[in-house]
Amino acid sequence: MATFNDFGLHHSIVRALSNMGFEEATAIQDQTVPVALQGRDLIGQAQTGTGKTAAFGIPLIERMDETSGNIQGVVLTPTRELAVQVAEEINKIAQFKNISALPIYGGQDITRQIKALKKRPQIIVATPGRFMDHMRRRTIRLDAIEVVVLDEADEMLNMGFIDDIKEILKEVPESRQTLLFSATMPRAIQEIAQQFMNEPTIIQVKAKEVTVPNIAQEYMEVAEKQKFDVLCRLLDIHSPELAIIFGRTKRRVDELSEALTKRGYGAEGIHGDLNQAKRDSVLRKFKEGTIEVLVATDVAARGLDISGVTHVFNFDIPQDSESYVHRIGRTGRAGKTGLAITFVTSREIDHLRLIERTTNRRMERRAVPSMAEALEGQQKMTVDKILEASGRDDLSAYKTLAEQLLEDVDSVTLVSAALKLLTKEPDMTPVRLTEEAPLRVGKKKLPPKGKGGFGSGSGFGGKRPSRPRNGEYRPRGGESRPRSGESRPRSGDSRPRSGDSRPRSGESRPPRS
Numbered sequence: 337m338a339t340f341n342d343f344g345l346h347h348s349i350v351r352a353l354s355n356m357g358f359e360e361a362t363a364i365q366d367q368t369v370p371v372a373l374q375g376r377d378l379i380g381q382a383q384t385g386t387g388k389t390a391a392f393g394i395p396l397i398e399r400m401d402e403t404s405g406n407i408q409g410v411v412l413t414p415t416r417e418l419a420v421q422v423a424e425e426i427n428k429i430a431q432f433k434n435i436s437a438l439p440i441y442g443g444q445d446i447t448r449q450i451k452a453l454k455k456r457p458q459i460i461v462a463t464p465g466r467f468m469d470h471m472r473r474r475t476i477r478l479d480a481i482e483v484v485v486l487d488e489a490d491e492m493l494n495m496g497f498i499d500d501i502k503e504i505l506k507e508v509p510e511s512r513q514t515l516l517f518s519a520t521m522p523r524a525i526q527e528i529a530q531q532f533m534n535e536p537t538i539i540q541v542k543a544k545e546v547t548v549p550n551i552a553q554e555y556m557e558v559a560e561k562q563k564f565d566v567l568c569r570l571l572d573i574h575s576p577e578l579a580i581i582f583g584r585t586k587r588r589v590d591e592l593s594e595a596l597t598k599r600g601y602g603a604e605g606i607h608g609d610l611n612q613a614k615r616d617s618v619l620r621k622f623k624e625g626t627i628e629v630l631v632a633t634d635v636a637a638r639g640l641d642i643s644g645v646t647h648v649f650n651f652d653i654p655q656d657s658e659s660y661v662h663r664i665g666r667t668g669r670a671g672k673t674g675l676a677i678t679f680v681t682s683r684e685i686d687h688l689r690l691i692e693r694t695t696n697r698r699m700e701r702r703a704v705p706s707m708a709e710a711l712e713g714q715q716k717m718t719v720d721k722i723l724e725a726s727g728r729d730d731l732s733a734y735k736t737l738a739e740q741l742l743e744d745v746d747s748v749t750l751v752s753a754a755l756k757l758l759t760k761e762p763d764m765t766p767v768r769l770t771e772e773a774p775l776r777v778g779k780k781k782l783p784p785k786g787k788g789g790f791g792s793g794s795g796f797g798g799k800r801p802s803r804p805r806n807g808e809y810r811p812r813g814g815e816s817r818p819r820s821g822e823s824r825p826r827s828g829d830s831r832p833r834s835g836d837s838r839p840r841s842g843e844s845r846p847p848r849s
């Protein structure tokens with residue numbers, strides 16, 4: 337694998353990368369950086385957590401002119417949190433250059449953004465809606481733009497941002513370079529590629545699987561009514577450092593985070609109906625470890641890079657395989673290991689099989705853990721903690737007390753009492769969760785067995801079942817519901833003018849029919 341010295345990058349970028357702890361280029365960086373540096377258009381697909389941000393960030397920064405304060409680069413992302421994260425990573429890579437990236441997104445005061453724009457950042461990282469607002473207000477000038485990056489392009493299409501993206505791409509100079517990245521590449525991307533890219537080089541990191549091998553993938557068949565108790569047991573058994581629990585709808589996320597809190601877990605929810613300040617604070621607490629469980633809709637499925645996420649739980653099976661790939665990809669990043677556990681009700685097994693076939697990877701079936709196992713898990717935690725504490729040398733203040741206690745109570749009883757007090761025993765506090773209808777898969781269009789889905793080297797676009805649009809996934813009752821249960825305008829519908837009220841990042845999906 338190449339080191340960053342091999343690319344002929346400006347020394348300040350190499351220095352920044354080494355400062356960030358990047359020693360070798362990842363596979364996707366190795367293959368895309370040289371092509372992007374030549375100024376060519378590029379489509380890059382590689383698994384989650386393999387460094388696609390730097391794959392476009394490095395050439396982007398390399399191409400910027402630090403003596404100019406014009407906007408020269410634009411990165412579009414589907415969610416606000418991702419815009420912030422990508423801008424941060426770009427700013428780290430640019431730390432020794434006179435170049436800065438500014439995140440611009442809906443839900444943030446626009447006058448503050450206009451003020452920040454006056455500081456003349458060369459790179460804007462934006463959600464499409466808010467970017468359009470600035471375009472219309474002429475607070476962002478497009479004539480000096482040389483590079484446009486579409487991160488998670490397929491998700492932006494899913495969210496109905498296609499018209500916005502088209503409009504943005506029409507306005508930026510035609511001579512620009514366009515880069516497009518995602519871990520999944522559904523066919524719809526081809527339209528963008530044909531219309532707006534100039535003979536793009538397509539780079540798909542060869543991998544049998546779309547998911548990285550370092551994420552262990554398991555599933556459990558659980559009745560809808562039992563899901564919550566099983567989840568609590570799993571949290572007790574695994575004691576994750578940080579865990580993300582994905583639910584299907586905003587209501588689900590609200591109810592789940594409330595129920596988890598009731599049972600004593602440090603959990604909060606994130607979804608598109610929360611105001612930006614709340615979203616920011618929840619994410620901040622999760623990153624700091626103030627809460628260890630983040631309950632989320634698909635708003636948090638894409639791109640978010642939070643170190644320490646050891647577990648992903650699909651409380652509700654994801655609607656399609658792309659969502660599955662991205663959700664579980666919040667763990668097992670940058671070579672670390674992770675565990676993804678998916679709950680499936682008996683009626684959703686077909687749906688799970690479809691995901692397995694599309695991703696070309698089997699999930700291992702696991703039995704639902706018992707209450708006794710949950711207790712054991714917590715007891716083991718306590719024992720570990722006590723043993724660790726026994727090795728400390730600051731116990732002298734407690735020893736006299738311990739000796740006194742041992743005069744009255746036998747040692748086994750005494751230690752048992754201490755263990756019990758320190759152990760978080762399985763909690764059966766009643767909670768209220770509204771039941772979700774199972775996801776059903778139509779009979780048609782199962783891919784042939786053994787045929788990989790997207791990204792399996794079958795060429796761009798690959799053969800895979802396409803999006804819910806084709807009616808493969810129907811919620812029971814036949815009501816056409818957008819993913820995650822939100823309604824959003826279909827492109828072309830009457831749109832709100834301000835980026836604040838447009839489809840709020842992430843879980844808003846086009847209506848499925």
Ligand SMILES: Nc1ncnc2c1ncn2[C@@H]1O[C@H](COP(=O)(O)OP(=O)(O)OP(=O)(O)O)[C@@H](O)[C@H]1O
Pocket residue numbers: 357358359360361362365382383384385386387388389390518519638639640641665669670
């Ligand atoms: N060359 C490298 N060496 C070490 N760490 C790296 C390298 N490149 C990227 N990383 C780190 O790997 C992590 C994942 O990177 P990144 O978020 O860019 O992944 P991604 O491919 O965009 O994933 P996703 O598909 O989920 O968006 C980040 O923490 C990033 O800083």
Ligand SMILES: [Mg+2]
Pocket residue numbers: 388389487639
């Ligand atoms: Mg990414």
